[in-house]
Amino acid sequence: MPALPLAKRLPTLDGIVAAHAELRARRPLVQCLTNVVSANFMANVLLAAGASPAMVDNPEEAAGFAKVAGAVLVNLGTPTSAQVESMRLAVQAANAAGRPWVLDPIGAGGLPWRGAVAAELLRQNPSVVRGNASEIIGLAGLGEGAPGFDSSDDPAQAVPAAVELLRQCQAVSASGPVDHVLGWVGDSADSAVPRLLRIGGGSALLPRVTASGCALGALVAAYLAVSEDAFTALSAAHVHFAVASELAEEGSRGPGTFAALFLDALDAVDAELIRQRAQLMPEQAGA
C-alpha cells in the first residue's frame, strides 16, 4: 500500500504553495542514505529549505530510524556494500511503517553492480524515483546508460522510461533544462492514468554544483513527508529548486558563489516568490 494517497489531479500552483507552507510549518525529519560527495551539501539544502536532515545509514540503525523519520532518501551515488545493506533495511522498514521514500538511481544504467541494486530497490516500490534522463532511461532498461553521472540525454526522451517506471512507484521525474515530472492521476487506482507536468525555469549553474541533483532528491523526500500526494510533493521540490536557483544566479559570479547563494535562496523562497516565478507546463503523458 503506497505511503501517500493517489493524486486526484495534476499538481497546481495552489497545491505547491500549500505543500511549501506545510514544509515550513512541520520541518520534517528526512533520513538520507546517500553518497559521500553529497552528504554535506544535501544536509545544508534540507536545513536551508526548511527540513531536518539525519544521515543515518549504517546497518545497525537504518531500519530503526526509518520508522520514525518523516521520509527516507536512498541515493546510489557511491554505494558501499554496508550501505546497500542499510538501504535494504531502511526501505523495508519504511514500507512496513507506511513512510514514503525516494529512490535516486545515480549512475544506474552505466554501472552493472549498482544497476542491479537499483532494480532490486525499485521492486520495493519507492514513492518517487528521481534522476537525470540517462538514469531514468537506464533504470527502466530502455537504453544504455551513460558511463558518467552527467546526463547526456534530454529529459523529454526519458518520458517513455518514466512511464515504464510508474508501474513501480507513484511519481517519477527526470531533471534537466526543463524538468519532466510524471505521476498517476485519477479518482481510483483502476481509473488512474500517468500524467506529465513540465517545470521550467531554474539556472544553468545548478548542474555546475556537484550533488545538486542528489540534494533535490532529498528535498523531494522532505516534501513527501508533508504533502497530500507524491506527484504534488515531487513537483513542489522541483519548483522550490527552480525558483531558488533563478534567484541565486542573479547575484552569482560563477559556480562557487552560486552554491552559497543557492542555499540563501532556498531559505528565501516563499509563497509570493513561488507564485511569481513557478513555470508549470502541464501536458497529457503518452501511454
Place this chain on the structure above:
Amino acid sequence: MPALPLAKRLPTLDGIVAAHAELRARRPLVQCLTNVVSANFMANVLLAAGASPAMVDNPEEAAGFAKVAGAVLVNLGTPTSAQVESMRLAVQAANAAGRPWVLDPIGAGGLPWRGAVAAELLRQNPSVVRGNASEIIGLAGLGEGAPGFDSSDDPAQAVPAAVELLRQCQAVSASGPVDHVLGWVGDSADSAVPRLLRIGGGSALLPRVTASGCALGALVAAYLAVSEDAFTALSAAHVHFAVASELAEEGSRGPGTFAALFLDALDAVDAELIRQRAQLMPEQAGA
C-alpha cells in the same frame, strides 16, 4: 589520570584570550574521527581558526596517530562499525599517551546502538563531552533523546545531566542560544566542585549550517591541546564560535553566505574582538 590539570577557577576573559593566543602560536594537530557530513566543514573550521586537522579514522592508523596528535575528537554522527573500532583504539591510545580528547555524542539518546557506543566511550573518561541539550540529557540517561539531531531542549534543562556527566570527564557543554558550559573547579580533586559558565552571543544562523556543532567539538579539541585546563579550553572554543558567528551574520544574506563568512570570521577573531564581544555569565552550578 586526566590529560589536563584541574581548573583552579572559573574560566576568565584573560584566560580565554591567552588560550586563543596559544592556539594561533602553536597550531595544534587535531585528529578527528567524525561523520561524513561534517568532515570537510570541520577541517575548514580548524584551518580557519588556526589549527591543523587530520581525519585519521581507520582501525589501522587511528591508535598510532592519537599518540602524536595534540588532541582527538570522537564524533558519533554517522558511525560505521569500522569507525567505532577506530574510536575505541584512538581513545585507548590517547588515554595511554595522556592526550586530551572530546566526545561528541551526536544522536545518543535517540538511537540505541550508538547510545551504547557513546556510553562505552564515556566510561573511558573523555576530557570533554560536548553536545546539544538533547544529547547531553540522553547520554546521561536522564531522559528520552529526540529522534533527530536538532535539539528540542533548552540547554538550561541539560544542566543536571551535565553535572551527572562530570563524574566521567573534566568539562561538559550543552550548545544552544545560550551555551551552558560546566566543569570542575578547585584546588584539589577532593575539594573541586562543578561550576557553570553561561556563554551568550552567537547567531541564529549557526544551527542552520549543518555540522556547525560538530565543528565546534573539533575546535574544543584544538583548544584542549593548548590550554591550561579543560574548562578554559571548552569555554574558549565556545567564545571563538560565538564571536565569529556574530561577525559572520553581519554580512550574510542567508545560511549559505553565512557559512562562508563564518570561516572568514573564525580567521579574523583576535584578542581585541574577543574582549569586545565575549559574553561570559558565570554562575554557581546546582548540585
Place this chain on the structure above:
Amino acid sequence: MPALPLAKRLPTLDGIVAAHAELRARRPLVQCLTNVVSANFMANVLLAAGASPAMVDNPEEAAGFAKVAGAVLVNLGTPTSAQVESMRLAVQAANAAGRPWVLDPIGAGGLPWRGAVAAELLRQNPSVVRGNASEIIGLAGLGEGAPGFDSSDDPAQAVPAAVELLRQCQAVSASGPVDHVLGWVGDSADSAVPRLLRIGGGSALLPRVTASGCALGALVAAYLAVSEDAFTALSAAHVHFAVASELAEEGSRGPGTFAALFLDALDAVDAELIRQRAQLMPEQAGA
C-alpha cells in the same frame, strides 16, 4: 607501457594553453578514489574547471569504471581497507586499458600503514605523483615524513626525492609557495633526462582551504586525459590552480569567501588569463 608519450621538451606556455583548450573542449571523465574530506570540494573543482567527476570507489565497480574513465585519481587521505582494495583494482584496470592515473600519497611517510599502501601503488607506475614536499620526501624514503598533513618542508628540498620517484612515473610535483614540477624530457626513453619546471604565483589562502591539494591532484588527472604528455598535463593543472587562486584572493575576505571565489575563478580562467599570469620558471633538474 606509459599511458602518455614522453615529453619532447619542457612544458611551454603554448602547450599549457593548448591543454586548457582541450580540457574545455573534451570535458574528460575523471574517476576519483579519494578521501571523505575532499570528495565534495574535489568534484566541484573538477566541474568548475571543466571536467566531469565520478567518485566510483567501491571494489565492485572501481575496475570496470577505470576502463571507461579518461583518467583516474588515487588519493590516500582517509583510506579504508575496502577503498584500498578498490585502488588496487582501479590501478590495475587503468594500466591494462592504457589510462593515465595520479597517485596523491597524502600522509605517506608519516603513517606506516598507508606508507606501505603508497609504496605498493607506486610500484604500479602512476603517470604522475603529486604531493606536498613532506609527502614526496616520505614516499621516496628519503626522510621522515611529518606526522600531519601540512607540509613543513620547502618544495625545493623535495627535488632529490622527486627525481628518485621519477624511476616509477613520468612526472612528479611538490606543491608549495613555488610549485616544483619535474618530468622526463627527451626524444627517446634512453636519452630522456629529468627536468624541473618551477611554477610561481598562487595565493597563501589556498592551503587554508582543506583538500585544495587533493583537488589539484584530481585536476592533474583531468589534464592527463586530454594532454599530449604527462609533464605538460601536470604543469597545466598547477598553472590553472595558481592563476585561479590569484583571481580568487583579489575578491576574498578570508578562507571561506576565498573557497567560493576560487571555484568561480577556476571556471573563469581562460587562455588570456593564463598568458597574462602564468609564472613558468624552467630549470635543469639536478641528477
